[in-house]
Amino acid sequence: MKIALIGYGKMGHAIEEIALERGHEIVLKVGIENIEENTIENIQKADVAIEFTGPEVAFDNVIKCLDAGVPVVSGSTGWLQRFEEATVYCNKKNGALLYASNFSVGVNIFFAINKKLAELMAPHTEYDVSVTEIHHTQKKDAPSGTAITLAEGILHSIKQKKKWVNEVSRNREELQIISERIDPAPGTHIITYSSEIDDIEIKHTAHNRKGFATGAVLAAEFLPGKKGIYSMSDVLGL
Template sequence: MKLAILGYGKMGKTVEEIASSRNHEIVYITSDELDIDQLKKADVAIDFSIPEAAFTNVTSCLEHKVSIVSGTTGWLNQYEEAVEVCKSESGRFLYASNFSIGVNVFFELNSHLAKMMSGLKEYKVKLKEIHHLEKKDAPSGTAISLADQIINESNYQTWNHPPQNDKFSIGIEAEREEGVFGFHDVIYDSGIDTISISHNAKSRKGFAHGAVIAAEWILKQDKGVYSMKDVLQLNSTT
């Protein structure tokens, strides 16, 4: 496939490495304002840019018939608008807060555990995430996805960062440490015991590999809006 990489930081460079190793042609790379003529050379674009650029990157691709896979977090207040653009332009759009195969399995475990714990009121749930110093948004998109999944399966109504003392909200702690690629912990705590599940990323390669897999996959699909759950054919046990 002919691939555009939007956002050429550490993730973008890792995407380039993985895509090249899978014999894909990189036709356009940018971290700046889009050159539409260059963008239109691509079959699909992978976006790991910054929150301020993500919506423009996604909608520009859709408006110019380039399929788009986005992993940029921190812009989801405009996600539904992007979905509407995808529908009106009959495009292909896939967003994921995390492309790691392991994290997407973790998402399924999280939903299942949340359903199991929903009736056990003696447990209070909280989330903790740790990322590298360069990560701009907090909490992470992955942590927000985990919280939203729990809300869908329980009586919790919202999440808060930093955590607040509210029985209907899920507190999210976010820390930034050098050299941490992504750690997420879901903790159910009571006066008697603690139950937790966690995921720890060892490198960026898992995220980049998943994004390239998603780009390969989306080109074979009908027009529409997709997620990594579609790519990996993960059927929730909840």
């Protein structure tokens, strides 16, 4: 399979390593130093594009891949206020878009556990729930996309929580997400349910970027030949 890498930072390098190990070919690598090569013509050389950039350019990159007629896997966070727009455009172009806030197989299992735990805790209003996320200091967005996905999974079942906030909050209707930036942490996410009697906590800790990169390549292998909007749940059958 021929892959275009839109975004060639630390994640792009990690994805390249896994893709090559799995027998794929990288036909385009776009980083800050060669942004002029990010063209529709170059993207069309690929069977699938993997887009890991920044929130300020992610949407435009996704649209460019759809215009090129190439299915695109996007792992950029911080741009989801335009995701519905991207969804409409994808369907209009009869294209394929797979987005995930986190591609790690372990994290996506953690998402499923988080949703199930929220369902179990919903009747027990004596517990208050919070989210903590810890990442390296170079991470541009806060809270992390993974933390937002976890928060949304909680809000679906814990009805006394009306919204999430990225700060300490004593308002029982607000789900607090605490963001910490500590090097060299690749990513830790903690869900805590606290009461006067006890605490219940689930935690996922990434040791390196290999899990994210492997999941992104699995997504890229899944997407060619498909149409519409997909997630890692589709890839993993969760």
